[in-house]
Amino acid sequence: ARCLTIGAAQLGPIARDESRPQVVERLIALLHQAKAQGCELVVFPELALTTFFPRWYVEDQGDVDAWFEREMPGPQTRRLFDTAAKLGLGFSIGYAELVEEKGRTRRFNTAILVDPQGNIVGKYRKIHLPGHDQHEPWRQFQHLEKRYLETGNLGFRTFDVFGGRLGMCICNDRRWPETYRVMGLQGVEMVLLGYNTPVHNPPAPEHDALGLHHNRLVMQAGAYQNATWVVGVAKCGNEEGVPMIAGTQIIAPSGETLAQAATEGDELITYRCDLDLGRSYRSSVFDFARHREPQHYSLITAT
Ligand code: CDT
Numbered sequence: 001a002r003c004l005t006i007g008a009a010q011l012g013p014i015a016r017d018e019s020r021p022q023v024v025e026r027l028i029a030l031l032h033q034a035k036a037q038g039c040e041l042v043v044f045p046e047l048a049l050t051t052f053f054p055r056w057y058v059e060d061q062g063d064v065d066a067w068f069e070r071e072m073p074g075p076q077t078r079r080l081f082d083t084a085a086k087l088g089l090g091f092s093i094g095y096a097e098l099v100e101e102k103g104r105t106r107r108f109n110t111a112i113l114v115d116p117q118g119n120i121v122g123k124y125r126k127i128h129l130p131g132h133d134q135h136e137p138w139r140q141f142q143h144l145e146k147r148y149l150e151t152g153n154l155g156f157r158t159f160d161v162f163g164g165r166l167g168m169c170i171c172n173d174r175r176w177p178e179t180y181r182v183m184g185l186q187g188v189e190m191v192l193l194g195y196n197t198p199v200h201n202p203p204a205p206e207h208d209a210l211g212l213h214h215n216r217l218v219m220q221a222g223a224y225q226n227a228t229w230v231v232g233v234a235k236c237g238n239e240e241g242v243p244m245i246a247g248t249q250i251i252a253p254s255g256e257t258l259a260q261a262a263t264e265g266d267e268l269i270t271y272r273c274d275l276d277l278g279r280s281y282r283s284s285v286f287d288f289a290r291h292r293e294p295q296h297y298s299l300i301t302a303t
Helices: 020-036 061-065 078-087 171-175 177-184 205-226 275-282
Strands: 003-010 041-043 090-101 104-114 120-125 158-161 164-170 190-195 229-234 237-239 242-244 249-251 257-260 267-274
Touching: 003 020, 003 229, 003 249, 020 041, 020 078, 020 267, 078 090, 090 190, 104 164, 104 190, 120 158, 120 164, 164 171, 164 177, 171 190, 171 205, 177 205, 190 205, 205 229, 205 249, 229 275, 249 267, 257 267, 267 275
Parallel strands: 003 041, 041 090, 164 190, 190 229
Antiparallel strands: 003 267, 090 104, 104 120, 158 164, 229 249, 237 242, 249 257
């Protein structure tokens, strides 16, 4: 068996006035727990260095940019990288990324994968950006990802690291079957994903009671239908008056959740994942080469 011991590091709320060094201390505490529990790779959530800022309409772009990282690691995040490397732990983490690319300033909702030596070995920029791009004052809170962020431009890649083939996606991506399938077609064995999911969705409050159900449904389906592990990690709890779902879990290629968080705060859950578990699915019911019928799928990619 090719086993990889995963730590899914759920975060409780991050306050608006919490500084990067304060958050990094919380992440480091989880790294130490992960080391003590035999983990090799720790998965942190989406936008794990700041509060979930798209909930506010902010006019001044300079104020918005204060939530973004211009380098990774930067002066305030280097301690995270150094500690992980000292402990010999890999990690993935989500953050808001500001880059000069193609001659202009660009902003992405990004996740990176860092090896046990502290090298960035994988990067993903969120493709399915939910919410809206204009201020909608009728909402109790905003969801302005479409205003502050650009659609990711790196595709759904996979990375041969940690003894397996790993991929990443971010939050709303997990609701879309294409996300997993594009990685499944590359033979992905484990998908790492973090999320910030408010309990209340202002345009469709009738869904509010189903948040944890939908969270589990989409990740379990993505895992089973693509014979991959899925590690889903929440930032959750009541953040600045907005409750967000927990439900951090580690899902096997069978679609079964094998470990799950019990709280809505900082909490590490672990599982020793056998990366070969997907094989029997990939060679039987989901043998893509034998059973897919892509000639009937063209509508999926029509724009
Ligand atoms: N962060 C993120 O993508 N959250 C969304 C909220 C959807 S409602 C606008 C999610 O899909 O969980």
